[in-house]
Amino acid sequence: MKELVIKAIRAAGGKSWPKDVAKFIWDGYEKELKASGDFLYTWQYDVRWAAQALRNEGVLKPVNGRRDLPWELI
Template identity: 45%
Template structure:
């Protein structure tokens, strides 16, 4: 599920024009992946916390950077 969450975060940031707040990404994930999140067992209760860590991993790996107003921004590559 962690790999999926990273993909979904990138989708959410792309869908928001390449930069999104954590709240905007969370809304995107819920609107587009609610069924998967609900069907994830205990993961349903931790997905927002796990999303933040996945975002940090994406930053550490060079896919995202922290932009103005603490937005996650896609790294041009």
């Protein structure tokens, strides 16, 4: 999922809102998400955990718990 988050943010020019990241993933991978069984019901949650992991790895800028900042690549 981390790779898809990075791909979505790069496609948006290096900065994107979580809802737009989710839209990019859904638009491009809807068929795979639907075919993945229970993952269909958790993928948006998994996207957020992937973003947090990317922040921990120094790939995304920290947001310090704020929800009014876009996700941004470093």
